[in-house]
Amino acid sequence: MDTNNLLNNLVTAVLVIDANLKPCFANAAAEQLLAVANHKLLELCLPDLYQFLGVEASILRDAVKSNQGITVNTAPLITLDGQHHTIDLTLVPIEDKQNLSLLELRQVDQQRRIHQQLNMDAQQQAAQYLVRNLAHEIKNPLGGLRGAAQLLSRELTSPDLKEFTHLIIEQADRLRNLVDRLLGPQMPTQHAEHNIHQVVQKVLKLVELTLPANITIKRDYDPSLPDILMDHDQLQQAVLNIVQNAVQALEKTGGEISIKSRTQHQVTIGTQRYKMVLTLSIIDNGPGIPPELMDTLFYPMVTGREDGSGLGLSIAHNIARLHGGRIDCVSAPGHTEFIITLPLQLQ
Structure with missing residues (x-):
């Protein structure tokens, strides 16, 4: 041997x-x-x-x-x-x-981390189940409300009255979009081989179009990372949601966002052990996440911003789960790090 x-x-x-x-x-x-x-x-x-x-x-x-x-x-x-x-x-x-x-x-923190992940996944799935049921209950009457407004609009001749029916239809569509975002992707989609750095580069190209001058982005890639099976669009959305959160955290003070890719050996995700995984870290040196939000950070509708929807991290977490991976977060003043962990299929 x-x-x-x-x-x-x-x-x-x-x-x-x-x-x-x-x-x-x-x-x-x-x-x-x-x-x-x-x-x-x-x-x-x-x-x-x-x-x-x-x-x-x-x-x-x-x-x-x-x-x-x-x-x-x-x-x-x-x-x-x-x-x-x-x-x-x-x-x-x-x-x-x-x-x-x-x-x-x-x-010795490995077992504690595994236990926390399993507990978080169970709570996340319970929250998603509740949200899905609630969303379906909302969408049914919402569709009827929108249809009734459309029929009523055809019968009305007054432009002033039609304005009200158009408002009803517009708000019904807005609520439906919100419900669709709440539901997020629920089932695994068709995956193909892509490189994670191509996904990150597309995200950064989008973000840098409106990036404030007081924020810089640092790339720290491992060029040896192989392609992995993924839904390119879904993972792009997950990375984009996290990077946008980092940008928003630094808008007032400025700072640096670092994107780091690495491999790790012998990692457990849920109950599955992997010989090698890919990790993508999005790190910012902003004020950090309030401690009271850490335990519910990936729940739908949980946010620390007044204008936030609380859906970005929930959707990102769900996308990572559909790829057999996970997202972890470590945060303290001056260092917030989201780590996307995805299994590598070794030949």
């Missing part, structure tokens, strides 16, 4: 380090956790691979030299790209190799 291949399929980050804390092996999960490519991982010492770790490097170094083991639970880790993690750290000496130890870094 190929040991390297076996270790690369683990969810836990595994590194083999020497007495100088220099890795001589790192599996795919370690690359993913530390957000550092394997060749660079093996060139640097462990303390150079993160911004902060809740265990002193000197403690790890002494443990390796003395062939002792260490276990630290719920240690904070901040990677070089600024991501915050909570990990369980285990250092175990390798018996037949002097001054070499096996270092395991296991993310």
Whole structure:
């Protein structure tokens, strides 16, 4: 059995380090956790691979030299790209190799994130079910109201009276459009292979037409990402909704929106485990999302803006779900990040 291949399929980050804390092996999960490519991982010492770790490097170094083991639970880790993690750290000496130890870094927030996603999906589906039923109940009488106004308009000869029937028809159409937006896409559509960067570029081309001068957009793409099966128009709508939210968050203060694409290994979406996924992050350095909105952020009609409809994120979440993916959000003052995660079909 190929040991390297076996270790690369683990969810836990595994590194083999020497007495100088220099890795001589790192599996795919370690690359993913530390957000550092394997060749660079093996060139640097462990303390150079993160911004902060809740265990002193000197403690790890002494443990390796003395062939002792260490276990630290719920240690904070901040990677070089600024991501915050909570990990369980285990250092175990390798018996037949002097001054070499096996270092395991296991993310303990993974299970919590999975539980939160399953809970959010269940609540989202319940909300969507309620909205769909309510929308159908509205559309039936609305159609009758519009039809009656059309018939009445044909019988009227006075332009002043016809103006009222036209107003009824206009408002009925507006309500019907709102209901249709509430319903959003409900069933998977025909998917074809497209590149996610083509989708993003079309969105940015639309957004940049009316982009305020005090907002800049930064692109940070992984050019090696393969094409994926998608409904091009639906995903374009999902990305557009999130980018427009970022623009609106920065309108008054100005700032930067960063679009970042990456791959991740061994990711669970719902109850399905994927060897590799695509992640598209839309990041802004605006004021952040109010904490009281975070738990219901993707519900229909939930918004923090007076003129907002509260449908953009709900529709984006539903589109990601129809593609077998998910959307996560991390927000604090100065950093709001929406992460669209989509499975990659490996050959």
